[in-house]
Amino acid sequence: MKKVIFFAVMILICDIASAQFRRRRQVEPLPEGYKPASTNTFISQYPAVNALTRQAMFRVSAPYAQIVQVDVGGKKYDMVKDEKGVWACTSDPLVVGFHYYSILIDSVAVMDRGSEAYFGSNWESSGIEIPEGPEGDYYRFNKNIPHGHIRAIDYWSEMNGMERPVNVYVPAEYEKQPGKKYPVLYLVHGWGEDENGWSIQGHMANIMDGLIADGKAVPMIVVMPSGDVKTNSDVRKASGDITEIYINDLIPFIDKTFRTYTDKEYRAMAGLSRGGFQTCLTVFNNMDKFAWMGTFSGFFIRGNDSIENAFNGVFKDAAAFNKGMNLLFISTGTEERTPKEAAEALKKQGINNIVYYESQGTAHEWLTWRRSLYEFAPRIFK
Amino acid sequence: MKKVIFFAVMILICDIASAQFRRRRQVEPLPEGYKPASTNTFISQYPAVNALTRQAMFRVSAPYAQIVQVDVGGKKYDMVKDEKGVWACTSDPLVVGFHYYSILIDSVAVMDRGSEAYFGSNWESSGIEIPEGPEGDYYRFNKNIPHGHIRAIDYWSEMNGMERPVNVYVPAEYEKQPGKKYPVLYLVHGWGEDENGWSIQGHMANIMDGLIADGKAVPMIVVMPSGDVKTNSDVRKASGDITEIYINDLIPFIDKTFRTYTDKEYRAMAGLSRGGFQTCLTVFNNMDKFAWMGTFSGFFIRGNDSIENAFNGVFKDAAAFNKGMNLLFISTGTEERTPKEAAEALKKQGINNIVYYESQGTAHEWLTWRRSLYEFAPRIFK
Numbered sequence: 001m002k003k004v005i006f007f008a009v010m011i012l013i014c015d016i017a018s019a020q021f022r023r024r025r026q027v028e029p030l031p032e033g034y035k036p037a038s039t040n041t042f043i044s045q046y047p048a049v050n051a052l053t054r055q056a057m058f059r060v061s062a063p064y065a066q067i068v069q070v071d072v073g074g075k076k077y078d079m080v081k082d083e084k085g086v087w088a089c090t091s092d093p094l095v096v097g098f099h100y101y102s103i104l105i106d107s108v109a110v111m112d113r114g115s116e117a118y119f120g121s122n123w124e125s126s127g128i129e130i131p132e133g134p135e136g137d138y139y140r141f142n143k144n145i146p147h148g149h150i151r152a153i154d155y156w157s158e159m160n161g162m163e164r165p166v167n168v169y170v171p172a173e174y175e176k177q178p179g180k181k182y183p184v185l186y187l188v189h190g191w192g193e194d195e196n197g198w199s200i201q202g203h204m205a206n207i208m209d210g211l212i213a214d215g216k217a218v219p220m221i222v223v224m225p226s227g228d229v230k231t232n233s234d235v236r237k238a239s240g241d242i243t244e245i246y247i248n249d250l251i252p253f254i255d256k257t258f259r260t261y262t263d264k265e266y267r268a269m270a271g272l273s274r275g276g277f278q279t280c281l282t283v284f285n286n287m288d289k290f291a292w293m294g295t296f297s298g299f300f301i302r303g304n305d306s307i308e309n310a311f312n313g314v315f316k317d318a319a320a321f322n323k324g325m326n327l328l329f330i331s332t333g334t335e336e337r338t339p340k341e342a343a344e345a346l347k348k349q350g351i352n353n354i355v356y357y358e359s360q361g362t363a364h365e366w367l368t369w370r371r372s373l374y375e376f377a378p379r380i381f382k
Numbered sequence: 383m384k385k386v387i388f389f390a391v392m393i394l395i396c397d398i399a400s401a402q403f404r405r406r407r408q409v410e411p412l413p414e415g416y417k418p419a420s421t422n423t424f425i426s427q428y429p430a431v432n433a434l435t436r437q438a439m440f441r442v443s444a445p446y447a448q449i450v451q452v453d454v455g456g457k458k459y460d461m462v463k464d465e466k467g468v469w470a471c472t473s474d475p476l477v478v479g480f481h482y483y484s485i486l487i488d489s490v491a492v493m494d495r496g497s498e499a500y501f502g503s504n505w506e507s508s509g510i511e512i513p514e515g516p517e518g519d520y521y522r523f524n525k526n527i528p529h530g531h532i533r534a535i536d537y538w539s540e541m542n543g544m545e546r547p548v549n550v551y552v553p554a555e556y557e558k559q560p561g562k563k564y565p566v567l568y569l570v571h572g573w574g575e576d577e578n579g580w581s582i583q584g585h586m587a588n589i590m591d592g593l594i595a596d597g598k599a600v601p602m603i604v605v606m607p608s609g610d611v612k613t614n615s616d617v618r619k620a621s622g623d624i625t626e627i628y629i630n631d632l633i634p635f636i637d638k639t640f641r642t643y644t645d646k647e648y649r650a651m652a653g654l655s656r657g658g659f660q661t662c663l664t665v666f667n668n669m670d671k672f673a674w675m676g677t678f679s680g681f682f683i684r685g686n687d688s689i690e691n692a693f694n695g696v697f698k699d700a701a702a703f704n705k706g707m708n709l710l711f712i713s714t715g716t717e718e719r720t721p722k723e724a725a726e727a728l729k730k731q732g733i734n735n736i737v738y739y740e741s742q743g744t745a746h747e748w749l750t751w752r753r754s755l756y757e758f759a760p761r762i763f764k
Contacts, residue, residue, distance in 0.1 A: 041501075041504055041505060041506070043504050062488065062489075062490045064488045064490075065487075065488045065490060066446070066488075105492070106444065106446045106448075106487065106488055107444075107445070107446045108442070108443070108444045108446075108487055108492075109495075110490075110492040110493065111492065111493045111499075113492070113493075113506075115506070116501075116506060119499075122423055122424075124423070124495075124498060124506060143538040147536065149534070149550075150533065150535075151533045151534075152532045152533075153532075154587075156525040163523045163525065167534075168531075175557075178560040205536075228424055
């Protein structure tokens with residue numbers, strides 16, 4: 001019988017890569033207390049995190065580079081090169097949760113190969129998750145409860161002149177209740193992020209699954225759009241205010257595609273940072289369409305606006321605002337510039353459906369926003 | 383009235399970034415015939431592609447680097463620095479479709495900031511889509527037909543000791559037919575890719591939407607798992623053959639979670655490159671569970687195996703194989719090492735349900751696999 005010799009390069013590559021991986025891991029155990037970050041690609045040992053000290057260790061192989069640094073949340077650390085051309089450093093203790101970071105190779109900021117990609121600041125950035133014990137239980141995967149699904153969908157935007165991406169979380173019970181309608185929360189990412197921010201960096205599905213399983217939040221659909229006006233190269237000149245896209249293209253698409261209640265009592269909107277500001281712009285100009293709102297690290301009153309004339313005077317008639325809006329949830333980290341003064345001014349103005357929440361010890365970062373969603377979602381549609 | 387001055391740093395940043403973006407675009411129009419690649423982040427002008435010549439132009443700002451190159455599909459191009467420290471080059475004509483590429487800064491391969499991230503070769507790589515006219519119609523978004531949804535789900539793997547990611551495409555009609563069950567295609571990515579390969583690089587939703595809308599393929603569920611055994615740092619020692627995870631953890635999860643037919647006549651598996659080889663390993667060892675299979679650039683017979691003893695002798699009894707397997711679809715690009723000899727040997731052995739498909743002019747790349755899916759999906763469950 002003729003032998004069919006078909007030893008594919010592919011398999012060789014796999015075998016070699018696999019062997020190298022095993023070998024590398026055997027010769028270089030991580031320092032005591034350190035584990036590969038959960039945000040790494042699955043074969044990467046580094047960055048490594050120490051759950052006890054909350055420090056991260058970084059490594060980059062760059063034998064010919066002159067200077068290599070790592071930038072974690074705006075703080076730059078100089079890396080030191082060993083005899084093999086591998087640069088290394090250890091960070092200060094970091095806040096629990098997710099942080100964007102980049103590597104600077106001869107002053108060019110690039111993504112670390114060891115990390116998965118996390119879209120932030122308008123590029124695919126490296127990211128690192130600092131773990132901690134009980135804090136994270138509400139945003140980690142729980143195998144003992146039912147799980148909703150996040151659906152990645154493209155919808156057509158007439159205003160934008162192209163398809164736009166949107167992620168839609170549907171609760172675990174959705175398909176088991178084919179006759180039931182659901183309220184909808186529109187949940188927007190921050191500046192330079194995209195429609196995946198809440199599902200990936202934010203772990204929103206784990207948070208919502210847990211709140212719903214515990215009976216703390218009502219089962220709801222959560223719509224996570226892209227908050228940027230992206231156009232393809234054929235229609236780059238086309239534009240459109242993001243609020244208009246939400247109102248005219250996205251909401252009708254969602255109400256047509258999912259089993260939703262369309263009355264304003266069943267529609268909420270929230271967002272983080274710039275997404276919180278977009279929430280204000282969208283909701284305050286469409287008070288007939290939303291009855292609940294949240295702005296996480298994103299309640300800004302521009303320039304010299306007073307409370308009375310901010311946002312086209314939406315707060316001028318406090319009684320009307322109170323009647324039309326069941327909840328104005330304003331949150332912030334304690335380690336960033338807080339909107340406490342504005343929240344108090346709103347209360348003085350007679351806006352009495354405000355919940356002001358401070359995330360202790362966190363800055364303009366994802367732990368603030370995971371906590372904010374965890375506090376906000378149980379308060380809506382009730 | 384007290385003025386509430388709250389001029390957030392965030393808004394300043396947005397305004398500045400936006401102004402810079404407008405300014406940059408105004409002063410630097412792209413050369414005639416070039417457009418930003420559809421694979422770019424939405425603010426990136428570069429890489430730019432020329433649909434007519436199928437060339438790509440790359441740019442990298444790296445004033446202090448010594449050597450900067452771009453590597454597109456294994457071919458390295460030297461970049462040339464201008465007086466501002468911006469490096470540039472133009473590629474040779476490229477095949478239509480998707481290509482991974484990287485930038486080398488002083489010999490360190492990194493991702494291009496202008497690109498979205500595409501997981502391949504076990505890292506988050508840059509990618510570039512070369513457009514062409516009619517060729518791509520079947521894999522581009524069509525606003526005039528109904529669209530399925532891709533659901534990003536985590537399922538619990540007992541073998542793996544952690545949750546595992548899987549993307550599941552459900553056809554557009556799925557929710558409008560709450561009493562209907564569907565056949566399931568398991569579709570696996572290649573070496574170093576992940577569960578997003580088919581949905582992002584492969585545009586599988588556009589392909590399936592079109593085939594189903596045209597009545598060429600039957601409505602089906604498509605399950606796209608991760609083909610790597612990924613474990614978290616607490617259980618890194620745990621392992622498990624990927625076939626075992628598919629059979630023991632994934633298929634039961636899918637059949638429990640979706641409205642599926644569970645008989646083998648309604649279950650298919652296909653994959654590209656290493657995923658095609660995983661398909662062979664999985665299906666040939668579980669002939670009671672699958673009745674249709676496809677291996678795209680992934681049909682390898684190891685070492686000195688003959689057709690008769692390959693894959694534990696699954697082809698030895700040709701009649702039994704023919705009875706148990708409705709379709710063995712084998713595809714390849716003409717510009718890669720083809721499995722033509724093996725396919726012919728199989729036919730000589732009496733395996734008569736083979737379809738052998740060659741993608742003209744393409745290599746080990748995504749256009750081969752988009753075409754393969756387009757050819758394969760209409761042939762199953764019929």
